[in-house]
Amino acid sequence: MEGLPLQFMIMMIVAVAAVGILSGWMAGIEAPHSISDVEVISAEGLADVDGNIDPVSVRVRDQDGNPLKDATVYLSGLGIRNVDGGKALAYTNDDGIATLDNLVVTPPRGSFGTVTVNVMKTGYGEHCSTEFAVISYT
Numbered sequence: 001m002e003g004l005p006l007q008f009m010i011m012m013i014v015a016v017a018a019v020g021i022l023s024g025w026m027a028g029i030e031a032p033h034s035i036s037d038v039e040v041i042s043a044e045g046l047a048d049v050d051g052n053i054d055p056v057s058v059r060v061r062d063q064d065g066n067p068l069k070d071a072t073v074y075l076s077g078l079g080i081r082n083v084d085g086g087k088a089l090a091y092t093n094d095d096g097i098a099t100l101d102n103l104v105v106t107p108p109r110g111s112f113g114t115v116t117v118n119v120m121k122t123g124y125g126e127h128c129s130t131e132f133a134v135i136s137y138t
Contacts, residue, residue: 035068035127037061038119041097043132047105052083053134055101060092060119060127067096071121078113078134079106105134112136 037060044054056075060068075088082088083102090098105115112135120126 031063033124034063035060035071035119035121035124036063037065038117038127038130040117040130040132042099045132045134047134047136049137051104051106051136053103053105055099056103056115056117056132057097057099058092058117058119058130060096060098062124067094068092068121068124069094069096071096071098071119071124073098073100074118075100075103075115076118077115077131080104080115105136 039059039061040056041059042055042057047053058073060071060073062068069092071092073090073092080088081104083104088100088103090100092098105113112133114131115134116128117130117132118126118128119130
């Protein structure tokens with residue numbers, strides 16, 4: 001019976017120390033970041049006979065609704081690319097807006113299709129569910 005109070009005291013000290021360590025560790029964990037809103041704020045969506053379309057502007061916000069700076073915005077679908085053949089790619093500015101211009105698509109004549117707006121940023125993941133329509137006219 002003599003050792004019981006000493007063992008109990010040691011157990012309590014270890015438990016309190018463990019709770020303190022876990023509390024300190026948990027306080028340092030941040031909520032995960034994510035891209036929550038991708039909005040096409042300007043896209044005419046009309047392709048001329050050569051497939052040229054007007055500039056596309058996209059606004060990106062994080063999980064708190066704040067503009068997301070330096071996110072990569074790229075377009076996919078309908079063979080969309082820059083007029084020089086490069087990827088349709090831009091980065092968001094301080095206001096979370098990216099503008100992609102000098103774009104060309106290759107939809108079938110007289111029809112329409114959709115272009116997907118893809119956004120990604122390290123630590124925030126990727127967002128690929130926003131689309132806009134492109135109509136080809138001759």
